[in-house]
Amino acid sequence: MNRPFYGFGLGLRHDYYQEIIETQPNIDWFEIISENYFVAGGKPLYYLDAIREQYPLAMHGVSLSIGSTDPLNQDYLAQLKKLSQRINPIFISDHLCWTGVDHINSHDLLPLPYTEQTIQHIVSRIQHVQEFLGRQILLENLSSYVTFADSEMTEWEFISEIVTRADCYLLLDINNIYVSARNHQFNPTEYLHGIPADRVMQHHLAGHSDYGDYVIDTHDMPVVDNVWSLYQEAAQLFGPVSTMIERDDNMPTFSELLAELNHARTIAEPIYTDYNGYANAS
Template identity: 80%
Template sequence: MKKVFHGFGLGLRKDYYSEILATQPAVDWFEIISENYFVDGGKPLYFLDAIREQYPIAMHGVSLSIGSTDPLNKLYLKKLKSLADRINPIFISDHLCWTGVGGINSHDLLPLPYTEASIKHVVERIHYVQDFLERQILVENLSSYVTFAESDMAEWDFVSEVVERADCLLLLDINNIYVSARNHQFDPIDYLKGVPAQRVMQHHLAGHSDYGEYIIDTHDAPVVDPVWQLYKVAAELFGPVSTMIERDDNMPVFSELLAELNYARTIAEPIYTQQQTSVVLPTAGRYHFASPTMAMSVQEQHNG
């Protein structure tokens, strides 16, 4: 199966519903926060359905808690599957993390110890989720602020083992790599080079808050120059990867987000054009990944 490139997208936020429908901006796709649409009706679904008629939609979750030792939440999975069946998303993703234990929700994305035991635990749960949804999912690397003393491998080695053994895909958040590299003092290029290129299906780009000795992933500011530079390296290493801008606070006028998105295009598209290559993904097996009517293969994109 050829790697599917959907172009350049934005996070779909309620601030922009009406403007998107009125102006139909030059955005290739939008990404929703899945949990915001676990409702039976009302304005969220009304606008989602209307925008879905014009644009492909990706689903991005924050509550799967794939790394927790609590049982997977079956009601949550049913709601996730129902929404996916409704909108046929190009991606379903969540974070490689845990969000709570013992029935207590931390309301945060918490890192895992990078150990063989953690790999086995997470892989088993990803298999279950993919079987339940009948789709491959993407898992996203975190920004982190603490590490575990028992970790015995680098984060990128841990992530690589998880996605390979689980036969899932990787949402590689470029800002998160930069944040964690600064906080834990590793080379972000080592991270990029350490993950399996054929599994990288999506990129996130976002802003953060810099406090000098540490930085926090806040999604409330424009993407900074070092992250753009890291994104350029990612484009060179991974080839065409669907990319989006995340913004969740201090929401700017929509035109500012469009300008950021177009800047991502100016970085990546010349590299993609120069490469003129298609990338083959691992066989998806019994899972389906993206609607064939929604995107071209990389090779088809290049050939016009």
């Protein structure tokens, strides 16, 4: 597949704004939480513009609610488009989920029933969003803790149908696969092999909290060895995919995050060099 490869990035968090501007660390790109910059001005946009001058940015949202039965929020889409025009992101992504109903936001990423009816509903909504934005989007697989009794297929079959029919791309979160595999007792390798490689455009890596009988995606811990191993499998299977580390709580020093990111490079780059045309697009 001739996918653009932007290298290795980090989630842009306010804890590190000043250090990034002053030190210009060896990072290929940053990913922002889109909604944090739906403002008219002030410090968030000041730092955003300053960092955008130094690095490519990706936009990652949490409020699109592509799986809801509520009408798509046109005001939200207008804000998303305005921000994308400001920073010209390498990716625009959100989650394959719903976040509320009857215009009430649950402030959580809620799972979907894996049915043909759900696929048709979501595909039409993705097509509307892409037409409005004038570009293809990426959707991320969730970490999940419950399943629906009326699901008709596996999660990976469901995702594959959606991204193929809607002609969008997949942000494949490796940690979320591991978390869901533990919670629902499926084989994460089977999941990877069930995903169409030509639709995988980005990877997330993150930490989680392990309670033995269940695992929660918390983004407040380092990436664990089992997730690194699954990431290595993904690198071998999909080839060069732009990869980033997410951290949202219990924030470490910036140097610790850089060390994690360099570990991702250490795992993936020897594998990627075996692929023809391997290059960094940034």
